[in-house]
């Protein structure tokens with residue numbers, strides 16, 4: 486009897502020690518085929534130590550140089566596949582797109598998207614399909630194209646006017662100008678007016694967007710489901726998510742309230758914006774599957790427009806102007822094209838832009854070198870498949886490193902980091918590519934639905950800025966020495982604000 490009780494008192498600790506040892510040995514051993522290659526991981530934290538405090542897309546790119554274009558990493562207990570070549574991106578975004586097109590669940594995204602009612606972060610299901618259709622038909626489609634073009638023209642004309650009145654030889658903060666411009670365009674088409682002057686609860690628009698981008702990333706709780714939530718609680722992340730959600734929710738609620746009041750006053754058709762369209766769909770039970778949009782569905786859609794539409798467009802404009810100014814040769818060639826296409830007309834119009842082939846190459850080169858979301862939005866595997874001959878199992882997250890793919894020497898030659906728009910004269914590469922040589926807008930079912938609209942706004946803005954002004958870096962700094970450091974993780978922006986001196990050119994002088 487005594488022997489038996491001694492045996493039992495040793496049994497539990499022995500099993501515990503054996504299990505922990507096995508786990509330790511297993512995690513230190515390189516994984517066997519057909520699992521993808523994996524950098525050596527540590528017990529419990531997996532590969533997180535290799536990523537902490539560093540720029541994630543660059544670190545993953547460096548690891549891929551050693552371990553290959555398909556790697557398996559562990560963020561705590563969560564497995565993530567990392568894709569770093571165009572051929573592997575094609576397997577994920579085309580061949581097996583149907584099996585890899587859902588999204589991982591993160592605490593921050595769950596809260597900010599009204600429990601996954603949005604498009605960008607929600608799982609691949611019927612609700613996502615329905616919401617995407619509503620966004621495309623009511624905001625991005627032909628119904629709103631005329632309004633988009635009218636509002637864009639007006640807002641850019643205002644911006645050019647205000648730049649013309651800027652004291653000579655002083656720098657303008659173009660980050661602020663582009664944010665104000667994009668917010669005004671999207672705000673007017675989506676919400677009927679720009680709400681930027683009226684920050685709510687003390688947070689400015691920029692602060693709200695920046696904070697949301699941080700909160701949409703993964704947290705301790707996501708990577709360590711058993712105990713991570715305690716760290717999020719103690720570290721204050723859960724509180725930050727709540728504050729961020731409340732700020733955004735108040736902002737969106739105010740937009741909705743004003744529209745509900747307007748409907749009561751009977752808005753005429755020409756004044757109707759995206760939010761009016763959503764309210765009509767809600768009252769008519771008019772979505773394609775006949776279901777009714779809930780209030781939270783509408784809020785989540787407004788969030789997609791607000792977060793998806795504004796930030797990445799602004800970030801791209803900033804990178805484009807930075808590269809153009811840094812590369813004087815490109816700036817001069819581009820200005821010559823723009824000024825030749827427009828001639829001496831008093832203003833640019835859309836038909837001028839279609840003739841500007843070099844402008845399109847410059848923008849493509851910008852999005853190749855600076856994809857605003859360098860790892861896209863993470864995908865997740867729904868069902869077992871093989872990528873590059875390796876097994877991928879359900880629940881595995883997938884990062885597609887657009888930044889690394891756009892630097893592959895096989896496609897981009899020996900100087901892939903050089904800003905050289907002329908490379909597109911001979912390379913037939915497009916944004917939503919057949920061969921996935923560059924994927925700044927993702928691909929497959931999850932391709933960015935707003936890319937055409939964003940490109941149109943950016944092209945028109947750049948053409949105007951370069952038609953009306955020459956640009957210089959202030960304080961005697963040479964243009965080629967412009968600081969190009971990056972900052973951020975989900976969205977990677979220029980670290981320091983882009984401040985440039987506009988030098989007015991009068992169109993009458995341009996003959």
Ligand code: HEM
Pocket residue numbers: 604605606617620789790791793794795797798801856857858861862863864925926927928930931932933934935936938939940
């Ligand atoms: C230069 C500007 C833009 C860039 C670089 C960009 C980039 C991206 C990327 C990389 C994705 C993820 C694709 C994937 O996971 O495979 C995405 C998704 C998305 N974007 Fe954009 N985007 C831009 C502008 C816009 C605009 C103007 C809108 C308009 C509202 C928009 C709305 C969305 C939405 C709703 C999604 C989620 C799609 C889904 O998951 O089904 N984006 N975008």
